[in-house]
Amino acid sequence: MTAFDASVEMRPRLVGQRIKRTEDPRLLTGSGRYVDDMAPQGLLHVAVLRSDQPHARIRSIDVGEAFAVPGVVAIFDAGDIAGDFKPAIPTSRMKGYYATPFRPLAEGKVRYVGEPVVAVVAESRYAAEDALELISIDYEPLPVAIAKEEAAADDAPLLHDEAGTNVIISRTFARGDVDAAIGAAAVVVKGRFRMTRKTPMPMETRSYLAEWDRRRQALTLHSSTNIPGIICDVLGSCLDLPGNLVRVVAPDVGGSFGGKGSLNHEEMLVCVLARKLERPVKFVADRMEDLTAMSQAFDETIEAELAVDADGRLLGLRADVIGDIGAYSIYPWTGALEPVQVVSFLPGPYRMEHYRGQVRGVLTPKPPTGPYRGVGRPSSTFAMERLMDMAARKLGMDPAEIRRRNLVTAEEFPYRTGSGIIWDRSAFQECLQGVCELVDYPALLRQRDAARAEGRWVGIGLASYAELTGIGSRIAVAPGMPINTGTETASIRIDATGAVTAAFGISSHGQGLETTLAQVVADELGCRMEDIEIQHGDSALVPMGTGTYASRSAVLGGGAATKTARVVKAKVLKAAAFLMDVPVDDLEAEGGVIRARSSNATMTFREVAHAVYAQMGRIPHEQREDLVGSESYDPYLGTACASTHFAMVEVDPATFAVTVKRFAVAEDCGRIINPLIVDGQVHGAVAQGIGAALLEEVVHDEGGQLLTASLADYLVPIASTMPEIEILHVEADLPNNIGGFRGMGEGGTIGAPAAIANAVSDALAPLGIEVDTLPVTPDRLFRMVQAARASTST
Numbered sequence: 001m002t003a004f005d006a007s008v009e010m011r012p013r014l015v016g017q018r019i020k021r022t023e024d025p026r027l028l029t030g031s032g033r034y035v036d037d038m039a040p041q042g043l044l045h046v047a048v049l050r051s052d053q054p055h056a057r058i059r060s061i062d063v064g065e066a067f068a069v070p071g072v073v074a075i076f077d078a079g080d081i082a083g084d085f086k087p088a089i090p091t092s093r094m095k096g097y098y099a100t101p102f103r104p105l106a107e108g109k110v111r112y113v114g115e116p117v118v119a120v121v122a123e124s125r126y127a128a129e130d131a132l133e134l135i136s137i138d139y140e141p142l143p144v145a146i147a148k149e150e151a152a153a154d155d156a157p158l159l160h161d162e163a164g165t166n167v168i169i170s171r172t173f174a175r176g177d178v179d180a181a182i183g184a185a186a187v188v189v190k191g192r193f194r195m196t197r198k199t200p201m202p203m204e205t206r207s208y209l210a211e212w213d214r215r216r217q218a219l220t221l222h223s224s225t226n227i228p229g230i231i232c233d234v235l236g237s238c239l240d241l242p243g244n245l246v247r248v249v250a251p252d253v254g255g256s257f258g259g260k261g262s263l264n265h266e267e268m269l270v271c272v273l274a275r276k277l278e279r280p281v282k283f284v285a286d287r288m289e290d291l292t293a294m295s296q297a298f299d300e301t302i303e304a305e306l307a308v309d310a311d312g313r314l315l316g317l318r319a320d321v322i323g324d325i326g327a328y329s330i331y332p333w334t335g336a337l338e339p340v341q342v343v344s345f346l347p348g349p350y351r352m353e354h355y356r357g358q359v360r361g362v363l364t365p366k367p368p369t370g371p372y373r374g375v376g377r378p379s380s381t382f383a384m385e386r387l388m389d390m391a392a393r394k395l396g397m398d399p400a401e402i403r404r405r406n407l408v409t410a411e412e413f414p415y416r417t418g419s420g421i422i423w424d425r426s427a428f429q430e431c432l433q434g435v436c437e438l439v440d441y442p443a444l445l446r447q448r449d450a451a452r453a454e455g456r457w458v459g460i461g462l463a464s465y466a467e468l469t470g471i472g473s474r475i476a477v478a479p480g481m482p483i484n485t486g487t488e489t490a491s492i493r494i495d496a497t498g499a500v501t502a503a504f505g506i507s508s509h510g511q512g513l514e515t516t517l518a519q520v521v522a523d524e525l526g527c528r529m530e531d532i533e534i535q536h537g538d539s540a541l542v543p544m545g546t547g548t549y550a551s552r553s554a555v556l557g558g559g560a561a562t563k564t565a566r567v568v569k570a571k572v573l574k575a576a577a578f579l580m581d582v583p584v585d586d587l588e589a590e591g592g593v594i595r596a597r598s599s600n601a602t603m604t605f606r607e608v609a610h611a612v613y614a615q616m617g618r619i620p621h622e623q624r625e626d627l628v629g630s631e632s633y634d635p636y637l638g639t640a641c642a643s644t645h646f647a648m649v650e651v652d653p654a655t656f657a658v659t660v661k662r663f664a665v666a667e668d669c670g671r672i673i674n675p676l677i678v679d680g681q682v683h684g685a686v687a688q689g690i691g692a693a694l695l696e697e698v699v700h701d702e703g704g705q706l707l708t709a710s711l712a713d714y715l716v717p718i719a720s721t722m723p724e725i726e727i728l729h730v731e732a733d734l735p736n737n738i739g740g741f742r743g744m745g746e747g748g749t750i751g752a753p754a755a756i757a758n759a760v761s762d763a764l765a766p767l768g769i770e771v772d773t774l775p776v777t778p779d780r781l782f783r784m785v786q787a788a789r790a791s792t793s794t
Helices: 024-028 078-084 125-132 178-184 228-238 265-277 287-293 337-345 377-395 399-406 426-438 441-453 513-525 553-580 603-613 675-694 747-763 778-793
Strands: 042-051 058-061 073-077 116-122 136-141 166-174 189-193 207-213 218-223 244-251 282-284 300-308 315-324 355-361 458-469 488-494 502-503 532-535 587-590 592-598 601-604 628-633 639-651 658-666 725-729
Touching: 042 125, 042 265, 042 287, 073 078, 073 125, 073 265, 073 282, 073 488, 073 747, 078 265, 078 300, 116 125, 116 265, 166 315, 166 337, 178 315, 178 355, 178 426, 178 658, 189 377, 207 639, 218 228, 218 265, 228 244, 228 265, 228 315, 244 502, 265 282, 300 337, 300 377, 315 337, 315 377, 337 355, 337 458, 377 399, 377 458, 399 426, 399 458, 426 441, 426 458, 426 639, 426 658, 426 725, 441 458, 441 639, 458 747, 488 553, 513 532, 513 553, 553 587, 553 592, 553 601, 553 603, 601 603, 601 675, 658 675, 658 747, 675 725, 675 747
Parallel strands: 042 282, 218 244, 315 355, 502 532, 658 725
Antiparallel strands: 042 116, 058 136, 073 116, 166 355, 189 300, 207 218, 207 282, 300 315, 458 639, 488 502, 488 628, 587 592, 592 601, 639 658
């Protein structure tokens, strides 16, 4: 024991501080370790020959002289590996749903341009690519229905004959009598809204390395995934291996945005081939492969009708949604993930008694849609917020005022929406008020009007939304999906030196989880942050963990960290109490030092740990406990996160380019762990949302060919074009959630597109133009303005 220096104050709490990310030094100095950095002995590389047909039967495959290319080891098609795996089946309990089998290589026929058909394995990627050029595939082209509306028709060509239809998802949410509400409303506004297809654009492309241990008959997959636990489970099932013989490790991952949050064909492929060849096998996609074959997002068409009374209060909403889910129902989330969430979240954060939303998910000959930052909510928020502005304009009411009258108030929580989602508690009203005060909303309205008087196209837009984050076991992340994504486990241990290791089932792909979780553990355990190592991204770390998605890691990981740290802290204090001969209740721990309040006696964590593990007899064996703990956390329903976004834009009447002049966000993500990281998440997500609003669009022609297969055609935002983003944090209390944390990483992609769409519509309001399709590109704006002028002239 050492004497306590009363002049030295205990450290302040770490949660809430702007602490620099502890992972950044290795990442910024090039010391990160990604899948492509790994080169085990005997490594083989695989290149994939992909379909150039959107829908065709595979007649034959001719490898020609491919085997003569130096370095080629093997060539495989679906028939060569048919007995080596079972397909992954993305099951769901939804009525009428069909689960499309998911395989490494196309079997029998291809269903989209870019689908893997043949795999060439070689000593180098160069040799494998050269061999691909010598392989030819004879296809029998089959009819295609590229548009989702055409594919939904009864006589449309079937992508999966055994399904008997292309409409493999159908669901309705209803409450009240929406038809009567619309019939009796003072004002009814309606529209047909669409957000076109998007693709994730992580800096690191999809990368996989599988190693087969011949001695143990065990598989290790190094994958640029954000769901290592889920991938581990499905690989065990597909390869008929027990869980202790399958390990999935996600090393440093260079972004995901959802695209690395599902099972990929090539992920299965390298595992099958590594076991078959008994050598390590690596696949790293190039940028064109990711643009062509990575899972994509959105492409829902929403026909919606909103009823409002004369005072601007919402009465009812009726919507019919059709979603393009691509050629396969993706594993594990199913094709319902995106379109069903659109209908679920359409009512938004608003008080509304009557609602009916219908949705159909349709198979089309395109890459499958899957998770994408925001999942469903960008489209639903776009449609709902456009309707709110349209209603306000029709009533002659300010857009901020109509939102204020309808946002759920604090007294109404918990509030159940017409689709059944429960908003537990969040700062809906406070976010709207906060962003208006932040930007001085009345002054900007005057500024806009002055610009209009000069003939400039300047507009202002608001968008309010709510999202469900940190979803617990009561609600599946994907509708009807049987996989438990609602709990998270943490394991914490202190060794004989006092070092703390905290292991989680989550997996970071850029969120700064090593920093934020260390802040939580340090505060709850009372140790120094620099003594903590956060381990994650490895299916072998905890008995149950799925990964990082759906804004869950701070809520579930932070909750599990809190519970586990408290258990371990109790053991530390119990041991210290015996060693210091004081009651446990007299002790407190902070900054790695345990202090007795009633005296000047102290011990360090290192001293206590050394006594527990290394000093025989220091603690009687019947009282000795290892300083370890493992706890799980389940937030059950999850928790609401709210935000209001503000955008001010100007449209150039000569080029029709849109410039975002000002952008602000007021967001409630509960108790903030690290404001520096939260700000970074908001900035990045808003940039992505601006891209969705103005630039990003995957385009297939009528024959199913991709027209945006490079970054010259698929446009993404760049730093020099981004506005300064103003942020107001609203930390609303959340008493029923451990730590009071809410998720927030997806918010910018949800609110920004709708706010910009409203701002552009406001700018062009004198022409009678309403934006109904995103991205609102210069070409679309030109056509809209031309049509409006032609209509006026006639």
